[in-house]
Amino acid sequence: MDVPRCTWRGMAGDPLYEGYHDHEWGVPERDARALWEKLVLDGFQAGLSWITILRKREAFREAFEGFDPERVARYGEAERARLMANAGIIRSNAKIDAAIEGARIYLAMRERGEDFSAFCWSFVDGQPVQNAWTADTGVPAQTPLAVEMSKALKAKGFKFVGPVIVYAWMQAVGLVNDHLTNCFRYEPLKRMGEA
Template sequence: MAESLTRCEWRGMAGDPLYEAYHDEEWGVPEYDSRALWEKLVLDGFQAGLAWITILRKRDAFRAAFDGFDPEKVVRYGEADRARLMADAGIVRSNAKIDAAIESAKIYLQMKAKGEDFAEFCWSFTGGRPVQNRWTAFGQVPAQTDLAVEVSKALKAKGFKFVGPVIVYAWMQAVGMVNDHLTCCHRHDAVKGLAR
């Protein structure tokens, strides 16, 4: 008989193979690749006002629609691409979010052209190491923190949109800048051990 795992107390996760796999394999794992960090920031922007599971279920469609989140391709999107994306039922169709995603590719590439690595920029807020929290219950996990407010302001200053502190904190949790797995969760110590 398989051993049951103790997981974080996310609503709707229990018994959902996609959601459980995301929790067990991706969420909270420190991400140091600039392009992957940017993709996840864009996806979290699309999440605004929605549940993450909605974006997770559409993630493959998003990747197909946005050319694998290749910023060099996304930055060249024009009106035909905007129309194509707005007609794609596989993704979240929002003019504002689509425009923000395209603009963010431009900002990402401008940073790169100036020698500013997106991953280094993101991780500079935590000194290059994940913040290791020790929450024991789901109700203790904040929706945002002072650090998320700081990162949000810095992203907005560069021109990024849909990067309010709540979205930014969710993104920081997802990309492992913050370890918010509950201490009782089987992933807490495993994720902690992945820190550089």
Template sequence: MTDRTSGRCGWCGTDPLYVAYHDTEWGVPEYDARALWEKLVLDGFQAGLAWITILRKREGMRDAFDGFDPEIVARYGEADRTRLLADPRIIRSAAKIDAAINGARIWVDMRDRGEDFSAWLWSFVDGEPVQNAWSDYHQAPTQTPQSQAMSKALKARGFKFCGPVIAYALMQAVGMVNDHQTSCFRREEVR
């Protein structure tokens, strides 16, 4: 059995919320279109903030955004926007709230036109997780040609808060790239 305390990516530190996220979610290949949209929204809310801030607010955000159901969020109007701006459980940025609502509408439109959001996102890595081999998490890039292409395509569709760094963070989080450092016990588990 691998020692889970010393054999873990250095970025997650010792905060129990970060450790749990690292040990159970980060880097696990995700193919559910709704879950991928939720992660894109959360990564967008993280822009300019630390990821731990999002982890601490994630449950409140899930509740405030109706479980990140794009079908429901796409129908949000001014009353919902006002409600969200007043909700201390979330990041109260009008631009990010508007981006989430607009992103839900784009997601629904893609689905209604027969496009699978999951297959579309995964196409940027040819449908297979990229297996990197960093001995230290600091070696991992903040963006790649694939994340740049994904960002450009997301923006072309009208998504916001999805630059190439955010796109790469999404790719890492949802297992499109395996950036667990080589000494991390999760590296082989998510392979």
């Protein structure tokens, strides 16, 4: 059955991409670990298309042991070398180092009593921003809110969290609803955000 969707380039007819759009993208995520995993993956996307990361996501999950911050935070040279040798993921020294350090920052926040999910959702007062875009050409690559959040993440020591990456992540985890208004997911996610 054909349904009206957002008009992402390369999505039409790709079951993996359509499934991601239809079931994940824009759904408000409240789980701290899942939010961190997606932030790491969006960091790995820098300079690449999201579909590239999506096709490698299961390999990433396996390589990073389910994105368990406690495990990733303990990675040393042996684990780093293992990741750099893994052809199933994006092999970038800087991005791998950022993921490992990000796990340590995540745990340090938790040890100080600062929940990563609460931190993220505080930027939108706990409720998704409801946009009303009618065409992809209107959707910005970043917003002042993404710039603010990017600065806050950088201040904590996170890497690969520039405002464009952060805004893409905010869209993906439902901090903002950027489905087009004629997309079949727009209204259900709007109602979910208002609940």
